[in-house]
Amino acid sequence: MHFYVQGSLGHCGAVAAGLALTAPARTVLALDGDGSVLMHMGALSTIGYASPNNLIHLVLDNEGYVSIGGQLSTSRTSSLDAVASGCGYRSATLCKRSDHLIAVTQQCLRTSGPHFIVGKVNRQHPSRLPRVTSRYSPLQNKTTFRRALHNHGSVPATAW
Numbered sequence: 001m002h003f004y005v006q007g008s009l010g011h012c013g014a015v016a017a018g019l020a021l022t023a024p025a026r027t028v029l030a031l032d033g034d035g036s037v038l039m040h041m042g043a044l045s046t047i048g049y050a051s052p053n054n055l056i057h058l059v060l061d062n063e064g065y066v067s068i069g070g071q072l073s074t075s076r077t078s079s080l081d082a083v084a085s086g087c088g089y090r091s092a093t094l095c096k097r098s099d100h101l102i103a104v105t106q107q108c109l110r111t112s113g114p115h116f117i118v119g120k121v122n123r124q125h126p127s128r129l130p131r132v133t134s135r136y137s138p139l140q141n142k143t144t145f146r147r148a149l150h151n152h153g154s155v156p157a158t159a160w
């Protein structure tokens, strides 16, 4: 099941950590962007402190704000993995090749987190793909996800 954190730049990691803490029997994978992580970098400290062992925080780092025009971000000169490591994530790894990224992700799926992975990716943007919100409203996104969580018994209905 997926929850799309659209229109809330910077909050992906925090939302995923909250979910991971609430549903400890599940593995939560946060697919984040470099611009997003940079926007709310303080969340990394909170996540390291709370330390949900079922969280994998994967940053797709294209070193830019590609979906709004391709302006450069500052991730090229900032070591996000070093920041995450310093904030208390159990592991933090920089991956520059896809085979390394796959191997590290598989390893993280087998071991206790929280894990932080930076995957360097290119800047190609599939502009023909529509945004999630062109199909599902934010309310539908929330309601569908909440219902799925409850139906899978991951969290009690009162938790959301």
Ligand SMILES: Cc1ncc(C[n+]2csc(CCOP(=O)(O)OP(=O)(O)O)c2C)c(N)n1
Binding pocket: 006, 007, 008, 009, 032, 033, 034, 035, 036, 037, 062, 064, 065, 066, 067, 068, 073
């Ligand atoms: C609070 C907030 N500020 C600005 C935006 C506009 N915005 C949408 S996507 C984006 C760039 C995000 O960069 P990144 O996380 O690196 O993802 P990429 O677009 O490169 O895939 C911005 C600034 C937003 N959605 N929310």
